Amino acid sequence: MQIILSHQVLIAFAVTFLAGLSTVIGGGLVLFFKQPSYRVLSFGLAFAAGAMIYISLTEILNKSIASFSQAFEPKYGFALGTFAFLLGMILVLLLDHFIPNPHQTLEPKHAAEIEKQQLKRTALMTLFAITAHNLPEGLATFFATLESPTLGAPLAIAIAIHNIPEGIAIALPVYMATGRKDLALGASFISALAEPFGAALGYFILAPFMSFSIYGAVFGIIGGVMVFLALDELLPTAKRYAQGHETVYGLVFGMASLALSLVIFKLVL
Numbered sequence: 001m002q003i004i005l006s007h008q009v010l011i012a013f014a015v016t017f018l019a020g021l022s023t024v025i026g027g028g029l030v031l032f033f034k035q036p037s038y039r040v041l042s043f044g045l046a047f048a049a050g051a052m053i054y055i056s057l058t059e060i061l062n063k064s065i066a067s068f069s070q071a072f073e074p075k076y077g078f079a080l081g082t083f084a085f086l087l088g089m090i091l092v093l094l095l096d097h098f099i100p101n102p103h104q105t106l107e108p109k110h111a112a113e114i115e116k117q118q119l120k121r122t123a124l125m126t127l128f129a130i131t132a133h134n135l136p137e138g139l140a141t142f143f144a145t146l147e148s149p150t151l152g153a154p155l156a157i158a159i160a161i162h163n164i165p166e167g168i169a170i171a172l173p174v175y176m177a178t179g180r181k182d183l184a185l186g187a188s189f190i191s192a193l194a195e196p197f198g199a200a201l202g203y204f205i206l207a208p209f210m211s212f213s214i215y216g217a218v219f220g221i222i223g224g225v226m227v228f229l230a231l232d233e234l235l236p237t238a239k240r241y242a243q244g245h246e247t248v249y250g251l252v253f254g255m256a257s258l259a260l261s262l263v264i265f266k267l268v269l
Contacts, residue, residue, distance in 0.1 A: 012145040013199055015156045016138050020195030022160035023134070026167020027188025031181050041176045042241040043250035048126055048169030049234035050254025056223040059262060060133070061085050064220035071212035081220050088224020092232075122237045123173035127187050129229045130166050131194040132222050136215070138198030159195075165257045166191070
């Protein structure tokens with residue numbers, strides 16, 4: 001019996017790792033770019049913002065509410081999910097207060113330095129937000145596959161599909177900020193590792209303590225963090241580099257790509 005259980009655990013980890021690895025596929029697409037123009041950067045940052053806002057408001061927040069509703073009455077579940085979402089936004093607001101944007105602290109004569117530092121900060125915050133979002137995804141994929149590979153496989157496929165645009169969203173600003181494709185690919189790989197890391201964390205440490213309330217809090221806070229970062233970091237930076245309608249086009253395409261990936265997810269399940 002122990003051997004069968006170990007085999008199931010290995011399969012669950014493998015499926016979760018492969019789902020996360022698709023983030024690197026997205027990041028790898030950056031390797032085929034020549035030096036992107038700032039218009040491409042504007043589109044890419046807005047694309048990331050649209051993807052993050054859409055999935056936060058339609059999926060992550062709803063998962064938070066659903067988890068809290070399992071632990072409490074539905075009316076309290078909605079309230080607690082909303083509060084967790086707002087808490088996530090407040091936490092990043094406090095972080096922004098103590099670690100302000102470079103353009104708030106540098107003199108105007110250092111415009112080039114401001115752009116470089118702002119872009120690096122945006123790249124790091126995007127990496128942080130998407131990586132944090134990938135942790136509970138890894139948990140969900142792992143435990144779904146552990147329960148039933150036929151349940152976990154379609155979930156992993158759907159997550160893999162929407163991880164590809166996330167990989168682009170991570171790698172592109174890193175590439176533009178540093179000019180190095182290896183760092184861009186490395187950043188997407190770090191985010192990819194978050195999913196198997198989340199699975200390992202859940203299996204070896206958190207499994208005895210996980211509850212619907214904890215799931216609700218985690219999803220709610222992550223949703224709030226992602227929306228705040230999209231509105232405060234990604235969209236303003238995208239607009240700064242835009243020369244036309246790149247920002248709104250990127251925002252719409254980012255939302256559409258995540259929407260389609262979620263449609264596929266619902267259909268295969």
